[in-house]
Amino acid sequence: MTVTAPDQAPVADAPKAGATRLVDRIFKMRELAILLVFLVMIAITQAGNSEFLSEQGIKDLLLNATILVLVATGQSLVVITRNVDLSVGSTLGISAFAAGTYLQGGGNPVVAVLLAVLLGIGFGLLNGLLVSLGQVPALVVTLGTLYIIRGIDSIWVGSRQITAADLPGGFVDFGSGGISAVPWLALIALVVLVATAYYLKQFGSGRELYALGSNPEAARLAGIPVRKRILAAYTFCGALAGLAGALYLARFGNVDSGTGNGYELTVVSAVVVGGVVFTGGSGSVYGAALGALLLTSINSVLPALGVNSVWVLAINGILLILAIAVDRIVALRVANALKKRNARHG
Amino acid sequence: MTHPSDTGTAPVLALRDVSKSFGAVRALRDVSLELFPGEVHALAGENGAGKSTLIKTLAGVHRPDAGQVLLDGTPVVFHGPGDARDAGIAVIYQEPTLFPDLSIAENIFMGRQPRRALGRIDHKATHDATAQLMRRLGVELDPDRPARGLSIADQQIVEIAKALSFDARVLIMDEPTAALTGSEVARLFGVVRTLREQGAAVLFISHRLEEIFHICKRVTTLRDGAWIASEPLEGMTEDDLVRRMVGRDLDELYPKQEVTPGETALSVRRLTREGVFTDVSFEVRRGEIVALAGLVGAGRTEVARAVFGVDRWDAGEVEVDGKPLVNGAPSSAMAAGLALVPEDRRAQGLVMDMSIERNIGLTGLRTTVKAGLVDRGAERSRSLDWAVKLQVKYARIADTVATLSGGNQQKVVLAKWLATGPKVLIVDEPTRGIDVGTKAEVHRLLSQLAADGVAVLMISSDLPEVLGMADRVLVMHEGRLTAEISRTDATEETVMAAATGRAAA
Numbered sequence: 042m043t044v045t046a047p048d049q050a051p052v053a054d055a056p057k058a059g060a061t062r063l064v065d066r067i068f069k070m071r072e073l074a075i076l077l078v079f080l081v082m083i084a085i086t087q088a089g090n091s092e093f094l095s096e097q098g099i100k101d102l103l104l105n106a107t108i109l110v111l112v113a114t115g116q117s118l119v120v121i122t123r124n125v126d127l128s129v130g131s132t133l134g135i136s137a138f139a140a141g142t143y144l145q146g147g148g149n150p151v152v153a154v155l156l157a158v159l160l161g162i163g164f165g166l167l168n169g170l171l172v173s174l175g176q177v178p179a180l181v182v183t184l185g186t187l188y189i190i191r192g193i194d195s196i197w198v199g200s201r202q203i204t205a206a207d208l209p210g211g212f213v214d215f216g217s218g219g220i221s222a223v224p225w226l227a228l229i230a231l232v233v234l235v236a237t238a239y240y241l242k243q244f245g246s247g248r249e250l251y252a253l254g255s256n257p258e259a260a261r262l263a264g265i266p267v268r269k270r271i272l273a274a275y276t277f278c279g280a281l282a283g284l285a286g287a288l289y290l291a292r293f294g295n296v297d298s299g300t301g302n303g304y305e306l307t308v309v310s311a312v313v314v315g316g317v318v319f320t321g322g323s324g325s326v327y328g329a330a331l332g333a334l335l336l337t338s339i340n341s342v343l344p345a346l347g348v349n350s351v352w353v354l355a356i357n358g359i360l361l362i363l364a365i366a367v368d369r370i371v372a373l374r375v376a377n378a379l380k381k382r383n384a385r386h387g
Numbered sequence: 388m389t390h391p392s393d394t395g396t397a398p399v400l401a402l403r404d405v406s407k408s409f410g411a412v413r414a415l416r417d418v419s420l421e422l423f424p425g426e427v428h429a430l431a432g433e434n435g436a437g438k439s440t441l442i443k444t445l446a447g448v449h450r451p452d453a454g455q456v457l458l459d460g461t462p463v464v465f466h467g468p469g470d471a472r473d474a475g476i477a478v479i480y481q482e483p484t485l486f487p488d489l490s491i492a493e494n495i496f497m498g499r500q501p502r503r504a505l506g507r508i509d510h511k512a513t514h515d516a517t518a519q520l521m522r523r524l525g526v527e528l529d530p531d532r533p534a535r536g537l538s539i540a541d542q543q544i545v546e547i548a549k550a551l552s553f554d555a556r557v558l559i560m561d562e563p564t565a566a567l568t569g570s571e572v573a574r575l576f577g578v579v580r581t582l583r584e585q586g587a588a589v590l591f592i593s594h595r596l597e598e599i600f601h602i603c604k605r606v607t608t609l610r611d612g613a614w615i616a617s618e619p620l621e622g623m624t625e626d627d628l629v630r631r632m633v634g635r636d637l638d639e640l641y642p643k644q645e646v647t648p649g650e651t652a653l654s655v656r657r658l659t660r661e662g663v664f665t666d667v668s669f670e671v672r673r674g675e676i677v678a679l680a681g682l683v684g685a686g687r688t689e690v691a692r693a694v695f696g697v698d699r700w701d702a703g704e705v706e707v708d709g710k711p712l713v714n715g716a717p718s719s720a721m722a723a724g725l726a727l728v729p730e731d732r733r734a735q736g737l738v739m740d741m742s743i744e745r746n747i748g749l750t751g752l753r754t755t756v757k758a759g760l761v762d763r764g765a766e767r768s769r770s771l772d773w774a775v776k777l778q779v780k781y782a783r784i785a786d787t788v789a790t791l792s793g794g795n796q797q798k799v800v801l802a803k804w805l806a807t808g809p810k811v812l813i814v815d816e817p818t819r820g821i822d823v824g825t826k827a828e829v830h831r832l833l834s835q836l837a838a839d840g841v842a843v844l845m846i847s848s849d850l851p852e853v854l855g856m857a858d859r860v861l862v863m864h865e866g867r868l869t870a871e872i873s874r875t876d877a878t879e880e881t882v883m884a885a886a887t888g889r890a891a892a
Contacts, residue, residue, distance in 0.1 A: 244506060245500055251489060252493075255486035262468050263484070381487055
């Protein structure tokens with residue numbers, strides 16, 4: 042495009058990497074912005090209630106976020122490929138109960154966790170196969186598996202319930218223990234998060250997830266094994282939902298057929314608030330994790346500030362829409378900045 | 388069938404008696420092709436002749452139903468685009484296939500990034516290799532910049548860099564010049580020549596015949612999926628080539644009828660949209676074809692959009708038959724008898740997943756809707772009527788528009804608007820990307836419409852088309868109307884001088 046009017050003159054005479062740096066900055070800002078909102082929120086709460094950031098307070102914040110961070114990390118991979126997995130709540134629920142049943146019968150905790158992860162992998166594979174081979178929109182397919190898995194769960198579990206009393210003491214202690222303010226569970230989530238982020242950035246197959254979410258047709262023409270990658274993303278997502286199920290069991294010690302009901306919506310909110318673009322190709326797992334931290338913290342912040350917790354859902358909704366609005370505005374700004382750069386090169 | 392191998396070397400890539408069908412459609416029938424190192428080979432044929440299928444067969448996207456793909460004389464089977472790429476075949480598709488969210492460097496090396504220990508990507512090496520490619524191509528593009536927002540020309544550059552990055556032995560280019568300006572085409576041809584000198588085989592597709600003659604040595608012609616000829620271009624004329632492509636003598640490409648203009652139908656006075664175009668005034672009379680020429684980005688499409696009411700204007704007025712139009716109201720423009728055939732038929736002209744009949748019927752809903760329901764019978768007969776008049780080639784009128792070739796899609800857009808019986812027809816790049824045969828038909832149609840008393844405003848970047856079809860040429864430069872040239876005075880030089888802002892003749 043040629044510049045058609047004088048008022049579209051270039052913004053600055055930055056060197057040739059100017060626009061790129063701007064773009065970089067904006068994307069880093071996107072994660073920074075969530076962190077900032079989070080810190081401000083915590084600071085205000087602390088100012089209003091000095092008990093809030095006690096050692097136990099911090100531990101609770103982290104514990105609450107852990108499970109959502111894990112599931113949101115898996116979900117991010119799927120969303121980056123321009124798909125979605127709505128069955129994560131059901132998978133979490135059934136994995137938690139399976140691990141619990143096994144432990145109830147005197148099983149080894151490590152095997153129990155592996156069992157939950159394997160179950161998650163199984164359902165992830167199912168989703169991945171249906172989406173990648175069936176050529177059916179992921180939203181519909183995983184809505185279907187959401188109900189199917191929940192259905193199986195309900196039939197199997199019935200009105201049974203697993204409580205902390207049924208579980209080995211060490212397992213429950215592990216669920217609430219940690220190094221001073223940092224819970225073991227949060228450390229597990231952190232390790233998974235960092236490893237996933239590293240994989241996405243440093244490995245070819247990780248970058249290919251972004252590529253196929255950004256332009257599926259181009260990905261196919263570039264020789265990327267599209268189906269294999271989508272299958273892998275769903276399997277990973279399922280595995281983390283399974284792992285989250287086992288950790289849920291350790292943390293709460295209480296599982297029934299309704300566990301994880303509706304959780305998928307919280308997960309998707311966290312991912313989107315965290316800046317993973319729903320149309321694929323863009324976003325980071327760190328952003329998603331921050332989104333999860335922000336959403337779960339609101340649950341603790343409002344009571345601490347004396348606000349009725351019925352507002353939590355509404356505030357989550359506002360954050361979600363705000364995040365999407367911000368993304369849209371940023372996208373337009375970036376597009377304009379890049380266009381102006383083009384104009385200068387004529 | 389002849390297989391001229393006067394270069395004395397063996398073909399690097401060849402097709403032997405390849406056939407490919409999609410359902411009942413036989414896209415390729417016993418087609419053979421040989422690409423020699425160091426040679427630029429043209430692939431000619433009308434839209435729908437099977438060129439795209441042939442390319443995709445070479446690129447490993449499609450597997451032939453019968454026949455063989457030969458690499459260095461050995462039959463190979465490509466299981467996917469990755470296999471073809473690994474064999475050294477690079478394809479630049481008509482529509483750039485980039486990842487908008489990823490950087491230019493990642494776009495170029497996706498799937499085969501330089502690695503360091505443990506299979507991790509070497510980001511620095513990727514960046515440096517990209518920077519080097521950009522220098523080699525003589526362009527200033529930052530490797531770390533995302534592909535989103537790149538101009539079409541720059542997107543093509545990235546595609547070419549991709550091909551260069553793995554030292555392609557075969558480069559296939561599907562209409563790489565369709566959206567490029569003159570200097571960009573020259574730059575592209577420079578790259579093609581370098582590749583040729585390095586011994587690469589190039590397969591070149593273009594609807595611009597002069598480009599084929601300019602850069603290619605031999606040509607293979609396809610018609611309706613069948614191989615027609617493979618021959619040297621030397622000694623051939625453009626007419627010879629066109630005859631091969633369409634299988635008959637082409638009627639005159641610009642069948643302009645002489646019409647005495649009637650009264651003013653469209654009058655645009657001092658139209659301004661801030662920052663886009665300024666103080667644009669012109670008139671189009673009944674029976675006249677007025678061309679709106681200028682460089683891409685001069686504001687021509689924007690003027691058309693404002694006149695039709697898609698965008699608002701900030702100052703000025705538009706009248707049809709002396710009656711002013713409401714600012715920013717396409718319904719007012721349509722009611723006044725204005726029709727706009729947009730530039731981008733896929734995005735703005737058609738609902739790709741809807742049937743031919745429903746697409747044509749969209750503009751007639753006011754007449755075919757009874758008691759709030761569409762009278763499907765009336766819609767069908769109206770659509771059939773126009774599809775036949777414009778000789779749209781389709782299997783069933785209920786087929787989706789997406790199944791048609793580009794030229795036929797354009798005819799459906801035209802049918803859709805002609806069905807409204809317009810007094811003023813604005814066509815934006817009516818023949819971009821469509822084959823010569825259909826192009827001549829579109830020109831004949833426009834000429835006929837003008838003869839019937841329709842005022843036609845034609846936006847076109849195709850200079851021969853402008854000179855061949857227009858009674859008057861309006862030229863825009865950077866948002867302003869810089870010249871009005873009569874048919875007798877219009878030459879390539881006068882129009883280009885005004886379009887580039889040099890002192891008008």
